[in-house]
Amino acid sequence: MLQRCIVDRRVPQALLLTGREGAGTIALALAFARTVNCRTPHLSNHGVAPCEACSSCIQSASLQHTNIKLIMALPAGKADTEEDVADDVLDALRDIIGGVAEDPYTRVRLPNASMIRIGQIREVKRMLSLSAAQEGRRVVIIVNAEEMNVEASNAFLKTLEEPHDDVTIILTTSRPERLLQTIVSRCQELIVPPLSDEIVITTLVERGLCSEDEASLVAPFAEGDIQRAADFVSEDVRTLRASALALLRSALRGKDYRNALSDAAAEIGDERSKAKAEATLSLLAVWLRDAFALALGGPNVRLVNADDRQALEKFAAAFGSADLLSVITVIERAARDIQRNTSITLTLLTAMMDIRVIIARTRVSA
Ligand SMILES: [Zn+2]
Missing domain, CATH: 1.20.272 (Zinc Finger, Delta Prime; domain 3)
Structure with missing residues (x-):
């Protein structure tokens, strides 16, 4: 459905991806961001795919693309924006971004993360009010959007209401019931279903985490979540x-x-x-x-x-x-x-x- 939107140039301004990270909510958000920013995308009867070779694809593969921004809950403390956080938090943040670039099914969570704050949402608003540093479409991904506190949610709602050219805001959540209804109603919602046991088994084996026999034992317990499956393997x-x-x-x-x-x-x-x-x-x-x-x-x-x-x-x-x-x-x-x-x-x-x-x-x- 997202590929069709891209091909038809009817790209949504706000998307809500509901499901587990280990089932691919963030992976889908990043694939979307990479595809809309690719300079020479491959079109086919089935849809559209990024070329994986242009300068934009290379930047997005390592999550160094200025058009792609990930927002996540910060640890409890005084810091209200990413610019104010202590150096160790900033290091952890860089590690997480690097980890997601390598494995978009990974859990995106800073140690002791408590909530997404209003300062972070203001930062997004400010960033969107400036013109983009490069062509393409800016994609802001708010990870575990239910972690926005009340002030952040209200500020975010205003940002959603403002028209932006060439911007898509993507919320991911496994608990949509915890979001403001007014936010949900302004987003196009897509359910990211659990992965099939077969995909979980193939992925565990491909990643060298275990043998096919072990993977077959673990997969049914994992409820379509690669992370959960990987946890079971190591445990x-x-x-x-x-x-x-x-x-x-x-x-x-x-x-x-x-x-x-x-x-x-x-x-x-x-x-x-x-x-x-x-x-x-x-x-x-x-x-x-x-x-x-x-x-x-x-x-x-x-x-x-x-x-x-x-x-x-x-x-x-x-x-x-x-x-x-x-x-x-x-x-x-x-x-x-x-x-x-x-x-x-x-x-x-x-x-x-x-x-x-x-x-x-x-x-x-x-
Ligand atoms: Zn490309």
Whole structure:
């Protein structure tokens, strides 16, 4: 759709790309920026592609193009614009830009980043009021746009309302519901869907991160997100799954479950890694989906955790009639809470107690 807009010279002024970075929101924004700025683009029946050889393409490949600007949340502190930030933040910012140029599926986030501030939006406004340093189309990419604070959002809305020649502002977000509705309604929204398992597998292998067998094991857990898949590879998905199952088992023990459950939750919490705790929960959800698929569909259903079939069958026989939907909802809520910086141990404990209650209810009714 974007290629068609470029070919027809109906390039949108404001785009909202909704999806995960690891599914390609920023990659798409950068590909768009490179294509609209290419001096000798290749046109075909299917659309348009950058030549990758002209001076503009070379500058955009390394993200050194004066027409392409990435805005992201800055760390908490006094600095209100990129010009005021401390040298170490500036270095980190340069590293991130370099990293994105190399891998546009990477996560774009400064350490301790808190929000996008009004100073940064004013900077964009000032930049757009000056004439461009070179021909082409200026593209401003606001990464994780939901991180604009209230002042920044209001200032940004004004900038969106002003007409600019040859400018496209692109917002990326995985949480569009957190943006001002007035901002959303002024953008053309495109959903960037999760990548297919096949693409995730090929990419992991091409990048030399793991063998095809390992990639096939990891991909279904990654929910179409290359970054998530890469995290699972480096963390060893089987070890994470083992600790997820230890957590579940401890919650379903007899009367003496409390100590075992506290230990299992603390073991995950003590690592102080939000990403790891989230990954553990999402593996638990996938495993439970398999167990219930077995309980409902019988032995021929296709399992993500096919290598753990025995344990799944045992679980399905014992708890197959439990309320799956509620259990998964509890797990998803816990993962969201952990993202919001609640205590990992406490969140896991609460969630597992809830799951224990839900499953006990099934036992009683059975
Ligand atoms: Zn080019």
